[in-house]
Amino acid sequence: xxxxxxxxxxxxxxxxxxxxxxxxxxxxxxxxxxxxxxxxxxxxxxxxxxxxxxxxxxxxxxxxxxxxxxxxxxxxxxxxxxxxxxxxxxxxxxxxxxxxxxxxxxxxxxxxxxxxxxxxxxxxxxxxxxxxxxxxxxxxxxxxxxxxxxxxxxxxxxxxxxxxxxxxxxxxxxxxxxxxxxxxxxxxxxxxxxxxxxxxxxxxxxxxxxx
Amino acid sequence: xxxxxxxxxxxxxxxxxxxxxxxxxxxxxxxxxxxxxxxxxxxxxxxxxxxxxxxxxxxxxxxxxxxxxxxxxxxxxxxxxxxxxxxxxxxxxxxxxxxxxxxxxxxxxxxxxxxxxxxxxxxxxxxxxxxxxxxxxxxxxxxxxxxxxxxxxxxxxxxxxxxxxxxxxxxxxxxxxxxxxxxxxxxxxxxxxxxxxxxxxxxxxxxxxxx
DNA sequence: GGCCACACTAAGCGCTCGCTCACCTTCGGC
DNA sequence: GCCGAAGGTGAGCGAGCGCTTAGTGTGGCC
Numbered sequence: 001x002x003x004x005x006x007x008x009x010x011x012x013x014x015x016x017x018x019x020x021x022x023x024x025x026x027x028x029x030x031x032x033x034x035x036x037x038x039x040x041x042x043x044x045x046x047x048x049x050x051x052x053x054x055x056x057x058x059x060x061x062x063x064x065x066x067x068x069x070x071x072x073x074x075x076x077x078x079x080x081x082x083x084x085x086x087x088x089x090x091x092x093x094x095x096x097x098x099x100x101x102x103x104x105x106x107x108x109x110x111x112x113x114x115x116x117x118x119x120x121x122x123x124x125x126x127x128x129x130x131x132x133x134x135x136x137x138x139x140x141x142x143x144x145x146x147x148x149x150x151x152x153x154x155x156x157x158x159x160x161x162x163x164x165x166x167x168x169x170x171x172x173x174x175x176x177x178x179x180x181x182x183x184x185x186x187x188x189x190x191x192x193x194x195x196x197x198x199x200x201x202x203x204x205x206x207x208x209x210x211x
Numbered sequence: 212x213x214x215x216x217x218x219x220x221x222x223x224x225x226x227x228x229x230x231x232x233x234x235x236x237x238x239x240x241x242x243x244x245x246x247x248x249x250x251x252x253x254x255x256x257x258x259x260x261x262x263x264x265x266x267x268x269x270x271x272x273x274x275x276x277x278x279x280x281x282x283x284x285x286x287x288x289x290x291x292x293x294x295x296x297x298x299x300x301x302x303x304x305x306x307x308x309x310x311x312x313x314x315x316x317x318x319x320x321x322x323x324x325x326x327x328x329x330x331x332x333x334x335x336x337x338x339x340x341x342x343x344x345x346x347x348x349x350x351x352x353x354x355x356x357x358x359x360x361x362x363x364x365x366x367x368x369x370x371x372x373x374x375x376x377x378x379x380x381x382x383x384x385x386x387x388x389x390x391x392x393x394x395x396x397x398x399x400x401x402x403x404x405x406x407x408x409x410x411x412x413x414x415x416x417x418x419x420x421x422x
Numbered sequence: 423g424g425c426c427a428c429a430c431t432a433a434g435c436g437c438t439c440g441c442t443c444a445c446c447t448t449c450g451g452c
Numbered sequence: 453g454c455c456g457a458a459g460g461t462g463a464g465c466g467a468g469c470g471c472t473t474a475g476t477g478t479g480g481c482c
Contacts, residue, residue, distance in 0.1 A: 040251035165406045176387040195376045202413045265431050
């Protein structure tokens with residue numbers, strides 16, 4: 001924990017870019033509500049209430065309830081993509097970069113579980129246009145991970161039979177952390193990140209994976 | 212595809228035990244609707260319509276919409292548990308049994324994706340009592356997989372640092388198949404099952420995992 | 423053939439949903 | 453000190469929700 005914002009109820013630092021203050025409070029309230037109950041089970045009255053406002057206030061800053069989900073989903077996916085890009089483009093062997101990518105991606109899913117849940121599991125609540133936009137971002141996310149695995153396979157550093165399938169599995173493993181991770185559980189996000197990096201290196205047959 | 216029931220729209224054979232006929236049709240309709248749109252976004256009118264009945268017909272066979280979800284969830288979890296128990300209790304080394312468990316568990320999640328989605332992702336839509344009952348079943352599911360991994364670790368056949376964490380990851384990997392698997396995609400459930408069995412054997416450091 | 427239990431429907435109740443609208447504050451600029 | 457824009461509220465709209473109720477067909481049993 002390097003900053004105070006990472007404590008319970010936090011994650012808010014990620015939304016610093018959202019500008020009028022009231023709009024940000026509504027967005028954060030929506031993230032919490034969507035993560036707790038799901039998009040369809042959340043009412044606009046609940047969101048406004050959490051933000052300390054009347055139900056009508058929501059519609060000053062957002063056209064519809066769906067626009068809230070869309071905004072959350074886009075910002076979240078951009079953040080996820082940025083995390084993987086940073087890991088992918090740093091210096092180092094494919095092994096090091098894959099371990100870095102997995103551990104930081106997992107840390108984000110565990111530590112920011114509230115946000116990650118909405119981002120990863122409420123995709124289908126979006127309308128067709130918004131969903132298409134988000135799916136394009138997801139393909140880029142896939143591409144970053146596949147790139148590292150492909151490189152390791154080409155160089156002989158990894159032993160992978162099915163690059164596409166393995167990429168899918170690695171991402172799936174990381175994403176599902178948002179479903180089961182429990183803040184009050186026995187593991188910190190850092191510990192899960194480390195464990196998962198090790199497991200993934202084993203999956204790709206990286207030489208020197210923890211024996 | 213060994214039987215006609217496994218074709219599109221199928222999965223229905225799994226509900227053979229549900230009687231009378233109308234109650235089963237409603238249950239199958241509910242599974243499809245919940246999987247497509249989620250529990251909260253599904254209306255009782257939609258379920259009844261899919262089953263070719265009037266909205267009121269639902270309440271002859273089920274007390275509430277939630278009872279439908281509860282029934283689906285319980286039957287599904289029992290089926291999942293049965294699959295893992297069969298693999299866990301057969302003869303063979305931990306390696307063989309783990310490969311069998313993962314490949315059959317994954318086949319179920321991919322082939323019966325509709326059902327598996329509801330079973331795995333609509334848990335939180337249940338009320339407290341029903342959820343507690345289902346969570347007990349999930350702990351048994353965990354136990355079956357952990358048992359195999361523990362045995363392999365004890366005998367030295369596997370190289371596992373964190374048995375609990377690895378069990379969690381293996382199950383997570385299998386379960387998430389229900390989220391991403393696409394019937395029209397390039398892989399059959401059998402192929403995904405095989406791929407995943409290999410990946411999991413690598414994760415546990417099984418000797419003789421595909422090199 | 424009369425009767426009842428059962429499965430089902432048409433209509434609709436009470437409620438809550440997403441969202442709107444008329445109105446009220448607050449505040450910087452002149 | 454007045455003014456308009458920006459940000460907010462209270463009340464309430466039409467719609468659709470989960471679920472109920474009164475009534476309808478139908479098949480098996482004596």
